Structure formats: structure tokens, C-alpha cells
Amino acid sequence: TMGNWLVNHWFSAAVLAAWLGINIFLFTYYFLFFDRDEQYFYTRAILGSALAWARASAKCLNFNSMLILLPVCRNLLSFLRGTCSCCRRTLRKQLDHNLTFHKLVGYALGLLTAVHTIAHLFNLERYNQSQQATDGSLPAVLSKMHLQGSKWLNPIHSNQTTVEYVAFTTIPGLTGVIITLALILMVTSSTEFIRRNYFELFWYTHHLFLIYFAGLVVHGIAGLVRGQTEQSMAEVHPYHCAEYLTQREQNCTHRCCKDPEFGSIPAESWKWVLAPIILYVFERILRVWRAQQKVVVKKVVMHPARVLELQMQKKGFCMEVGQYIFVNCPAISALEWHPFTLTSAPEEDFFSIHIRAAGDWTERLIDIFQLETPRVQVDGPFGTASEDVFQYEVAMLVGAGIGVTPFASILKSIWYKFQQADQTLKTKKIYFYWLCRDTGAFAWFNDLLASLEQKMAESGKADFLTYRLFLTGWDTSIANNVALHFDTATDTVTGLRHKTIFGRPMWNMEFAAVAAAHPRSVVGVFLCGPEALARSLQKSCHQHSSLDPRKVKFYFNKENF
Secondary structure (H helix, E strand, C coil), X not given: CHHHHHHHCHHHHHHHHHHHHHHHHHHHHHHHHHHHCHHHHHHHHHHCCHHHHHHHHHHHHHHHXXXXXXXXXXXXXXXXXXXXXXXXXXXXXXXXXXXXXXHHHHHHHHHHHHHHHHHHHHHHHHHHHHHHCCCCCHHHHHHCCXXXXXXXXXXXXXXXXXXXXXXHHCHHHHHHHHHHXXXXXXXXXXXXXXXXXXXXXXXXXXXXXXXXXHHHHHHCCCCCCEEECXXXXXXXXXXXXXXXXXXXXXXXXXXXXXXXXXXXXXXXXXXXXXXXXXXXXXXXXXXXXXXXCCEXXXXXXXXXXXXXXXXXXXXXXXXXXXXXXXXXCCCCCCCCCEEEEXXXXXXXXXXXXXXXXXXXXXXXXXXXXXXXXXXXXXXXXXXXXXXXXXXXXXXXXXXXXXXXXXXXXXXXXXHHHHHCCCCCCCCCEEEEEEEECCHHHHHHHHXXXXXXXXXXXXXXXXXXXXXXXXXXXXXXXXXXXHHHCXXXXXXXXXXXXXXXXXXXXXXXXXHXXXXXXXXXXXXXXXXXXXXXXXXXXXXXXXXXCCCCCCCXXXXXXXXXX
């Protein structure tokens, strides 16, 4: 429900409201300022309200350009997470929404750029029309003033100048075109589809941000849009003198005879983005320094279906469950860093990741590791620990497809805590649900479940973990094989003791069974999977929680890995 969402995400909601509020305030304030301020009386005479649209959107563009780099300063976020370790975990967890905020600001930049560009196209057209006008109107008179000196108002000084000429030969025009193209490429190449399937394309195109910021800082330097100077305002104020400009006598004697003079608006984008750029430079230097620290690859395991497991050690590396690292292999590319969820438990003396073939970089990495052990660099770990799992007596863990990876770390860690009789572990029972189209890609996870199953059986705790595997995509050959071996002790698809179920889970039945088995428990439901599944689980949690505070309660937690 909306109430629950606000309780869990109040910090996100507050940040969102503040961001929206500041954008609305900046836009409204500067729109009204440029639409009413007397200094721009003559500018408005030529441009009309397009002036206010262009300037207000420019202020918001500066504000959002200031913000866009902050969510991707991973080490800054880790530092903040560390400094607020005494804060409530929900607050620390909100820092994991950094990429969502980064995307939101990116889309806002796209929208504001469209508004700014369209407004300026109108401005250029009106400058052009005013320059060519011969009707003695106020815009025409203003456009002919000070063409020789530097006090002009209309940047188009001749009748031969076209809008295209201004767009590609002036500094604001050319930088505007370049940064708009850079932004379009960055936004379009960061769609989910391209990130998942062509990560390299996304990675390299996103580095156009260097061109974007360079262009942004230079963009306003030429100052094509101008206002009346303070000195000129004092001498010939537009409210007194504007009417005389269009009907001036030859030998004029009154105080409005002097022509108004104009000056440019100082460039200020650099003031907005300087601090974030410096922060980001420090971030990159820190990443390079951390990457130089030696990583020892202790063990390389090649699992079926081209899944590579790397077990590594690095001095001072300290992880928690649910965290991720960035990996670089200089033999493939010195620039590319790819994120992977950690699949080891903090209790182990190494950290591990499982890499499946999904794109050029991972394909090449797997090929290289089959021949030799190349040098790898690691940055991290990042992300908030998923320690909430340990706070519930009963936990229902739901992993869908690749979303199963973080649960490797969680299940291992729970088992270690369980063995060591760790006092922080309240968990007495785990239900694990794994939904998968094709188990082949996750055969390594079957091995992990099988070893846990065996260890638990040996220590007489076989009922601590109940897991159910749902194969959502299958063909007739699998179905026939299952029919033939229906009465065997282990499953034909996974080789595990628990049978694979074909089709999707009936969540109402699953929740009802858990509620019946644990009538007085508080059950934590954890999902790493798609949004549609999240909605379905949230609904089931709500339906199956008892109104009686002494009876079963289900609490939903969606993890962002």
C-alpha cells in the first residue's frame, strides 16, 4: 500500500519532493524575473516570452547538471553509508537508490534541453525577423543599434545571416548542438535493453559526459542574449524612453535622446558544476588507487553452461551479504569495469563472483580464464548489506533468474551463523523459492544447494531449509524425462532431493502453507526479481497477515542488487 511505501521510503520521498520543489521554484522564479525585469524590457520587445522560457530552463539545466554526477560517486556514497552507520538501516538503504535518482535527473536534463533548445530556435527566428524588418517598429530600431561596437542587442548583424549559420558558427550555437547530441546519445544508449545486451556500447557512450560538461561550461561565454546595462538604465530608463525610440526627431534635445546600451549576461554554468566535477575527479583518482591494490585469484571453477566462478583474495577486503564489486580485466580493456554480485559469505576467507556469458566482455573473460589466469582489478565492495534476513524467525526468499545470485551469499552466511550458534541470527526456518526459465545457466547454484542440503542433513538440521524450484520455461523433452524418472529419490532436472515444479508458483497456496506452519511468527519475505513479481508478493503479504498482533505477520522487502 501507499502508506507502507512511504514508511519504508520516506527518505526517498523527501529527496524527490525537495528535488521537484527546487526545480519548480527555480523555473518559476527565473521565468517571472526574465518576463518582468525592466533590464530585459528591450530584449523582450524582440523575443517575447521565449526569453523567459530559455532562461528559466537554463537555470534548471544548471541545477540538474550539478546533481547528475553525485549519485555515481560510489566511494562518496560508501563514505556516507559508513558515517551514518548509526542511522536507521532504512536511511542507509535509500542510498542504494542512487542510480534511480541518476536516471531521473538524466531524463529531466533531456526534457529541459528540449525546452531550452525550442525556446532558442524561436529566439533566433525573432532576432532574424527583427534584423530584416524595415517597418520602423521597436524590434527593427533596436536591431539596427550599435552594430559596429560592442553595445548591440541583436546578435544577428546582417540580413544574410541564417539561423543555421548562428547555430554552427557561434560558441553558444556550436556547443549547444554538441552537448544536445551527447545527451541524446547518453540517454538512448542507457536503456535497459542496451545495458543488458550491449554493455560496452552503454559504457563508452556514457563517457560523452566529459564532452557534455566541457560544452556546458563554455556554452554561455559569448553572451548572445543580452540585457540593458545598469549605467544605460540610469540614463535612459525604458519605461520613460521606449516610446521615443520609434518616433525620434532629427535634432533631439530631451533626456531620452541617447540610445540604450546593452551588455551580456555573465556565464555561470561553471559555478554550478565546479564542485561536483572536483568531487568526481577525486572519485576517479580514488578508484585508480584502489584498483592498483593486488588481487590474488585463488581458484577458478568452470561450471556448466559457461558460468565462471572466481574465488579471490585482496588485502583489507571486508564484505557483507548482498554487496557487489566492480571488476576490470586489463587484458580485455583497461577502461571497462563491470558490476557483479558477491556470491561468497563474509565468514569465508575469500570473496567470489559467478560470471555468466552475457555480452562480448564476459565471453572474452571466460575464454581467457580457460587458457590462463590474467590479472584482474577489483573495486568495492559497494551497496548496503542485506542483513534484514537475519532479523526474522522465518524467512521466505524468492529469487527469479539471475536474481538468485545474491541469495548464494545469504544462504551460505545463514548456514555459517547457524553452525556457530551466532546470537545475532534469529532465523529458525528458511523457505527458498527459485523461479527460472532454464536451470542450465544456474547449475552452479544447484551445486551450492546440494552441498547445503548435505551439510544440513549430516548435522541433523535437514528441515532448516525448505526450497522449491519452479521451472517456468520447459520443452517436451524435459517433461518426458521427468515422467520417466518420476519415482527417483532425486530430481531429474537439478539432481536435488526436492523435486522441480513445472510452471509458476501459486503464491496464495505457498503463503497459506507458511502461515499454517508458523501461526505466531513474523515472516520476512525477500525478493530479488522483477517488479511484477514484487507487486504480486506484496499483495500476498497483505492478504495473509493476520490483524491479530499475536498471530502471523508477513513483511515484504524488495532488495535492489
